[in-house]
Amino acid sequence: MKNEAAKEKIGFGALLVATLVIVVPVILIVGLIIARGFGALSWEFLFTMPRDGMKAGGIFPAIVGTFILVVTSIAFALPIGVMAAVYLHEYARENLLTRIINLAIINLAGVSSVVFGLFGFSLFVIFLKFGVSITAGALTLGIMTLPVIITTTREALRAVPQSYREVSFSLGASRWQTVRHAVLPFATPGILTGAILSVGRVAGETAPILFTVAAFYLPRLPHSLGDQVMALPYHLYITTTQIPNVPEGYRYGTALVLVGLVLIVNVAAVILRSKMRHRK
């Protein structure tokens, strides 16, 4: 028996070590980015155009570009994603079509981000003649983030008690009326969580925008949806690999702005989700 107790100690100890090997670097990574990036943050860094071949000045156009891409791609993907989840959870029966749709969603979630980039280039930039533009980039990013929105919306719909639907039906409401008035209002926080999570995803992606929208250097703000934009992740990529002698603080500053944005968004999603759970 004593032997078994010792074995348990060793076993649990090993599991703990494995967990620490993962968690400690995460804390170090975030700490390092904050420590080294914080010094670079200034009014000038956040709100002016880059200068001297992007070795000085600010990252304002990249921040604006990422913001525009997030807003446009979510505006495209959210309605489709929510309606797709409504279809799957409130309308569809368990049949072959539903299985095919589910398989497509899984596959969409698993396709490499650079393949989305190729696809977006081939369909939107070339075939539909949108050119390298915000439209092409936003549609590419939107399609990529659909699975996130569909899955989280579905979870939210699943969490709405069945009795709500039954009461609504028993009062003579149609299926759409039931969805509209007895289901969706209660699923809203969950749907928002999905939207917020995809904001984080869209803001951080580089590969899908490489050939569809990202501008290497464009020290002005876009005028229309047909313009290219700079974006934070792409900016970090080129200042790290393509341009020599960019001051390290500048790179860490860009990384901090990007990570900060993504993490704030994720924290917001977590808070929203826990509020939702409390309400239930």
Next chain:
Amino acid sequence: MSRARKVREFFIEKLILASGLASVVFVVLILIFLLREAVSVLKTVSLGAFLGGRFWYPISDPARLGILPLILGSLAVTLGAVVLAVPLGIAAAFYIAEVAPRRLRGLLKSCVEILAAIPSVVLGFLGITILVPFLKNFLGLPTGLTALAGSIMLAFMALPTIISISEDAINAVPREYKEGALALGATHWQTLHRVIIHGALPGVIAAAMLGIGRVFGETMAVMMVTGNAAAIPHGLLEPVRTLTATIAAEMGEAAQGSPHYFALFGIGVVLFVISFLINLTADLFLARSRKR
């Protein structure tokens, strides 16, 4: 119900159906628009020479478009990442789901979620500024830009997927299994590695598969740290070039309509097919784990 209302509902419901089908349409569109460009590469090389060719010299004249080195590069990096991430991830999932005290559990889960949220380009940036010089000095290599650096980065990126899905699988094991084992006098550890692991196995396998899928398709971080040498790799301590990195790095330079351009779409098709197979297999295991 008024007629106008009926008409409106009819249209709304058609819109909902259309959105439901959108994912299928997009997947089909992706395949069509990749294939549309990719088939033209077969005018330059045969399918066998494309997939099995040992040389990727896309801009020499005549261009040599064999993607075997790239496939092997992707495999080498993926294999390294899997060896690192799968055992670590499963162990951490067991710790978080079964062993960790309640308070610590929340904290650990947040750390995993933060890791999942960090953009790959940021990990690539840290890889190139910290990990790569470290590997170079620590292992005494001519360059730190190696398959190993890619494997380490990718292991980290696959971990959140592996941990969260394994954890779900562990939590889904019926309580009676655990209570039965404990009632028979088994220690918590014995229960864990003899009972719970069997119940959770299909889900854990699915987690590993999805982790592999994530790793195989990852682009930015891997492109930044692996050195991008398109040669057949002999080990993890050399520079390699993956399928994904090749597309990302060369698409900007390839002239539209050139064999090189078509070949990059061909690589896209290869990636699409592989990720499809991986995700399909993972889904079969997940369905099995849910059935239990």
